[in-house]
Amino acid sequence: MLRNTFSEHSRLRTDQLLEGLTMAEQELLISSGVTHLYKKGEIIFREGGIPTGIFYLVSGRVKKFRTFPKGNEQIFYLCTKGELLGYHALLGEVLYPDSAGTIEDSLITFVPKENFLTVLHQSTALSNNLLKALGREFTHFINSITNLATKSVRERLAINLLILDDKFKSGDRAKMPSVINLSRADLANMVGTATETLVRLLHEFQDAGLIKKTEKAISILDRPGVIKEANLGGLKLKR
Amino acid sequence: MLRNTFSEHSRLRTDQLLEGLTMAEQELLISSGVTHLYKKGEIIFREGGIPTGIFYLVSGRVKKFRTFPKGNEQIFYLCTKGELLGYHALLGEVLYPDSAGTIEDSLITFVPKENFLTVLHQSTALSNNLLKALGREFTHFINSITNLATKSVRERLAINLLILDDKFKSGDRAKMPSVINLSRADLANMVGTATETLVRLLHEFQDAGLIKKTEKAISILDRPGVIKEANLGGLKLKR
DNA sequence: CGGACAATTGAAGCCGGTCAAAACTGGTGG
């Protein structure tokens, strides 16, 4: 039940995605690409741009977002190691509807459109894996939508902290509290609020002993407490 | 550019979906199903339920939504004639993450899971059509997310009225202003606001000559005016 | 050390949610 609200099992992980592909197909997909190091803050592609391939995030973290004329942006997803980027536009045969940019130094492999589509059209395994992944993504998006529409900023912050805690888990010690390394502005843009509001709430959470703010980063100290703040059951009774 | 924000070209229409399929495959998909008349207000499937097939909406209108313990619901999509329902859960091999119910009398064909999956696994045409549709759906969902996160209730109402105007177009005279036949509660749940707030805004819109409220229904009188209210360009300048 | 940018704190005000109650609607049965 908790899973439904904030967990990220819909992530398009390549290990799942490549399952059942022949070595030749895997070769053509991943190994054929050019790998490039993106510095923190670099843009990978921009909304309105023409897709020319997909991106495989070897290491690092990438935000997917929309920008507005006012200057602000809305982040709706954070990619971590092993995920693919930019495939929606290719599949849908449309221009990029969103932008992607690194939030830390990242190693990214570019797979040309032709290679991706070639493998896609000859491998039913890849098709099926993609369909499964996209079907699950749906759950993620309606979670986001309902959270934004019905939850307070405070609750949304708590939810996002839980998600981020998961995404920032260091591979080695999965049990340790993660160090969530994200600027206030980025976090605010994920939660969908003003930076000032976010800062105030973080302060409150820290006072309550739920989190610890350490130089630019955040760690969850009291996970059950944060879960309670998130009100995942919708426990706010009618009256 | 307007398209990006509120138009619904991502709709999973069967006519596009069945393109390239053999007659036998089309037969197995659509014609094999059982068609049933759902009365207005009936539930087709409920979140948490086990998917046993997909639904083809022959005629009528269906809302897709999430419910909360508090009793309220969030509508995130409105299906019209010709669309499919419930395929995400089958593809993702998960329980229904959302609910679906009719908002008017509807004719719906049920296609058993086995038939759907059989055709899916033997027809690359269907796979590709589905992938394309799902890729485009992505655009729709990030539109919803960014609208909810960054736009005022007033702007969101305007946007939704434009979408609904499109969805309630009567097939015969596409040029006439549509009659949007939706309860205040449903409309509020689409916009993501309280019924009372919605009613007040509708009143304002009518006073401004943008819309006309006729017994339970709404018609757009001044479409350019509504578009202006929607602030689609994000024209609200920084200062 | 200074300059730029990020983070924080303060104060003011409005948008929108909530509660309560009135007005309106359609449907039902006497």
Next chain:
DNA sequence: CCACCAGTTTTGACCGGCTTCAATTGTCCG
């Protein structure tokens, strides 16, 4: 045909969460 009831729509009043604007503090580097 009218009175009544249940559900929906509408209006009113209140107030609290958030946004916004402004200003201060903190931090990282050249």
